Amino acid sequence: MPLLTLDACWAQAGDASPTRFIGASVFKGEEFIGLNDTANHCHATWCSVCRVSTSRALVRCSAKRSRRYRRPQKIVDLDLQVDQSSSKTNVADRSSSTVEDAPSVDVSSNNSSANSTMSISSRGTVLQACAVTSGFMVALGAIIREASHVAFMEGLTVIDCTKAISFSFETWHLELVTGLVILISSCRYLLLRTWPEFAESSEAANRQVLTSLEPVDYLVVSFLPGIGEELLFRGTLLPLSRNNWNSVLLVAALFGILHLGSGRKYSFAIWASFVGLMYGSATMISSSIVVPMLSHSLNNLVGGMIWQYLKSESSE
Template sequence: MAEFYLYRKVTGLIDVQRVLPTGLWSKPKVHAKRKPARKLERTGEEVSIPSSSVDDNAQDMKMNSSDSSSKNRLINISSRSSVVQACIITSGLIAALGVIIRQVSHVASIEGLPVIDCTSEVSFSFEMRQLQLITGLVVLISSSRFLLLKLWPDFAESSEAANRQVLTSLQPIDYALVAFLPGISEELLFRGALIPLLGFNWASVMLTAAIFGILHLGGGRKYSFAIWASFVGLAYGYATIESSSVVVPMASHALNNLVGGILWRYQSMNLENGEDQK
């Protein structure tokens, strides 16, 4: 049997392997440098491998490597400990600011300064009839979020990015923590302190809702999410004006956070199970 060559293109290099008549393989020769086209002559047939194909293959590998690394950079999932720690610290600072504003306004009002007493305008009182208002807010906001996720792709993308970054590493028991702490602290500041401080009217409700929406930008969330947060702020502001109690928006906000987190977890598990079955 006459000798012949097998050409193989792997990762931008050309391996040339010689097959001996005895069936043993000789040591392969690896050409790392760019070579001109080589010709294989066998019974009058001619086969050529252009050197440009080596460059194309190397470029394809670089592009694939670049795409893979860019995808890894886009997915920035925080660890469980960092999420819980950030939630506790941030919620504590927000709640402390709300308490300070309420107490300072109370003291200033007693001293006769032209400042509205936040503690008298918005209290921590609760009545059973307010359960209807809380239930209505939870149904309204949760159903509205569900519809927007289906109808508004930009909002769905923003919501998914934020949820994936924060909720992916959490255990089911952690969902109550990240739902209730932000809900209570944010409402204490925005609806329990800023709304009464700015006048306890619809102008203050809209202003605090706009601030609330702007502060929800970042972390993968786009302007669509800020618009949604502003709408939610208006709903919680209405509940505050209607009830004169910060407990109503606190409970509504916390429950909506919990419902949203549980639904996201359920949908994510279904998607993962579907991919595993494929």
């Protein structure tokens, strides 16, 4: 039931003394409550109000604290997320750095060794390629020579290759062949000793062709290309290009250019051009295709023997 307080008076005795209740007329409904009872009642009521207000203040403070700490919690959560993301980034960086810092494999050396292995052809492959290529050049040269003969007999202004460069052979041709073999083989040996680029190109070509061959196979790979190449270049192209010294130079340059590739560089092309010039000169002097054929074949054979000798010398 509510209290009605009238004429409440408060007095303060001094700064040091607490506030005390003086008197009041208090009615509880229609019933009058005395001064002492009023004081006690008011004191009890006031204490209860204070307790309620204090409890409410505490609740408010706790609520404020909770609201106050919610945001830092979010910040902490964000910090944790940032730390986690940074840790993931660090892990990724460490993994990438681990991959980057891993020892690299020398691919170039593996490729070079693979290329050196692949450059060595088998015995059957070398013999087959030699036979097919030489046979093609022999067939092409023979067809062109016969066609030029037929065209000349029909009255066309074409040089008859069969008449200009024949298959005749005389005794003094042996001296010419011997001189060519000595000259070319000696020059080859000197260049192998003094010209590193030529030695490298020659080594690449010989290793590709001669490594897997038997000793008897050297005769095949020496004579078949010698016969086929000379029949096509000196027995056909040389007379068709007017059969003069300018033709010798032109055919020799073409012969050298066609010897590029398969590990053979410009140095080997220069050497092949020089050799073609020697064979063309011998053809012009002898008017026989047999002389360059024999010279070319024997020089191939001697070149293979020189390569085997230098190989055994280096291995020792």
